[in-house]
Amino acid sequence: MPKHETAKQTESDLLHLVDNVNRQEDVDYNRRSFLRAMVAAGVTMSLATLPFSANSILGKSKEKTPRVKIIDAKDLPPGKSVVFNYPDDSQPAVLVRLQDGTLKAYNNKCTHLQCGVFWSEEEEKLVCPCHHGFFSVQTGHPIAGPPQRELPLIELEQRNGAIYAVGRKVRHGAQNV
Ligand code: FES
Numbered sequence: 001m002p003k004h005e006t007a008k009q010t011e012s013d014l015l016h017l018v019d020n021v022n023r024q025e026d027v028d029y030n031r032r033s034f035l036r037a038m039v040a041a042g043v044t045m046s047l048a049t050l051p052f053s054a055n056s057i058l059g060k061s062k063e064k065t066p067r068v069k070i071i072d073a074k075d076l077p078p079g080k081s082v083v084f085n086y087p088d089d090s091q092p093a094v095l096v097r098l099q100d101g102t103l104k105a106y107n108n109k110c111t112h113l114q115c116g117v118f119w120s121e122e123e124e125k126l127v128c129p130c131h132h133g134f135f136s137v138q139t140g141h142p143i144a145g146p147p148q149r150e151l152p153l154i155e156l157e158q159r160n161g162a163i164y165a166v167g168r169k170v171r172h173g174a175q176n177v
Helices: 003-048 050-058
Strands: 060-062 068-072 081-085 092-097 103-107 118-120 125-128 133-135 142-144 153-159 162-171
Touching (some): 092 162, 103 162
16 A cells, blocks of 8 residues: 555544544533433422421421411310311311310311211210211321221410410321311
8 A cells, every 4th residue: 555545544543533532522421411410400309399208207297377266265165066167268177175175176077088077975086977987086097987097187276265276287198188
């Protein structure tokens, strides 16, 4: 092969090699950029869901809710109940004063199919008449019948002779109704 042709071949090989190196660098750069973007997206998602995750770990979440007067304490004797709405008019709830004076309140939409749950003084339970569902008045947990989830708890406060609803806890696994 003539000398000038060998030189041309070598130059062509070199250009080809440089081209391949550049292409490999592009691939590496794009891979690094993609990985960086994925890590950034993962961190952003983790931070955005942190409050929810913390509540999930604790097994409950607390909504932002208003303070609403339910009844004057003197008007609710032991063994009796009163229905009210909380935190708004679309959310029915029941407040019960137990024989020992303890107050308990729950959202009273049944966690089975949303029928109204009421307090049975005779049975000392919260009762759903639709499919004979029963809930513990102490905890709101289902104790018999089809319901599987507990009733959301209404937090109470007594002030100046009146009983107020001040919050609602939707516990882990409970239906957010
Ligand atoms: S709706 Fe309450 S038991 Fe079915």
